[in-house]
Amino acid sequence: MPVAKTQDGCEIHFEVMGQSNAPAVMVGYPWCNGWARIQNAMFNGNQASLDTMLEMNRQLVGTLASKYRVVNIEYPRGSAPTTGPFEGDLKAETVAGDYLAVADAAGIQKFVAIGYSWSASFGIQVASRTPRCAGLAVGAWPVLDAPHEQLRGQVDAFARMSPAGSPAQIIMQSNANYYTSILEGWDQESALSSMAAQAGRLYLFVGSNDQGVPGMSVPIAQAIVSSRTRLEQHGWTVDVIDGHDHVSLATQQNVWLGRVMNFFENKTW
Template identity: 35%
Template sequence: MPLDPATGVYYELHGQGAPLMIGLPLMASHQAIFGESQAAVLRGYLDRLADRYRILLVDYPAIGKSRDILPEPMTAERVCADLLGVASAAGFDRFAYCGYSWSAAVGLQLATRSDRLTALAIGGWPPIDAPYGALLAASLAKIGQVEPSSMVVLRSAEQYVQWSQFYASLQGWGEADAAASIRCPRLVFFGGDGDLVEAGHPVPIASTIRRCRSDLELTGWEVREFPGHGHEVTLQAALVVPVIADFLDRALVSAETGEFDSSRFRKN
């Protein structure tokens, strides 16, 4: 499978149909990184989507088979440029995007900085009132004492700085106006018990989405809660993927032909 020479990002393509990029915690080298015990998670997504979607998986940022990237330049602008670049390398012009947690925050940036997204499905991240400040503080506190769970993915502890750089670049971002301005179909899903505490800093994810649900729905967002599940709900493919698939099918697949209907996504 190819390595995009411009971005240094390794990627894989699976299935046929409407173009769909899926971000972390899924990745091109998912099984190699997490082992056979977690390979079922990726299969749970592919088995339910690859029959009608051309799925782009990436090793990003600087994980798996991708080239190293210095952590300091990892701003939201850089992340979007890299992912749009690898999408182009994979032959994707306009595409749907699905991301969770960090990659959900990335999805919001892609949707507001580019007109190339045909649908946006994000989980475990509030489109408005998101805890950018809390995660910046938590990521700064973890520098020099990175958890073993993070090191499963990262190549070195020094790489952890990239998360601080990303969140720092979004301090003061006008998220409410940006989230309301997204015109492609959009879904946010979350585990009902998905609030976190990171490095002693409360990170209210589930409670924020729940509190903002009415405002989100008024601006066109679909909101789906999975009660009794925590932040790791995205790893439960049998539970989550049918919801994502239903949303994408309604957004991207013509009921008459079963084929991608690009005319539904002209700018308005």
């Protein structure tokens, strides 16, 4: 498995699949096998549930690879075999640097980031910081007025309840640090203007009943619907998928993946 080494020494493992001459897309969480193993352990899963998650990852990457050059990252930091997180990780600017380090290691100049939930936020941070991210297809995460403060508190509480030193605790602490970095240093209005340069390649989807993952109730769908007009004015296509919540949309890829691929049909970058 190829490895991208960052300036601070993190080793990010990734795979490249699909057509070598096709436009590149980058996917990580929740469609990487390292995270699947962490999530399975977090919820006391068994081998059968892990196998199901791994198969879902394989199917998503395989479907994308039928048309695109897919860079599948073992990410975020700490999703083994990717190393880290280090003390103070993870920050939004770190994520942007990590994505670019992987793109460099994969020999890719421009890419579209595809993400869901936390990795949708990753994509937004990357796209608002570098023109090398040529577009986004992100789900279940508000571009504007995301509930970072609320999530930081809930994730921090989850980390305190997790076994000390476990991968789940370490990743949740990293997640809380990430939200803190956004609250302290990110201007969403400037980011909205920056991402408008990619108008025509900005796609946001959400289930109409999305209130976050069970146990972490946050107004995901409400925030997206409330900002829909402003997003569309800045070149976004916003797709509200009726009847789905955060979990059902994440686990039923057939509901949204075809929409994503149709959106990017005949687009280049």
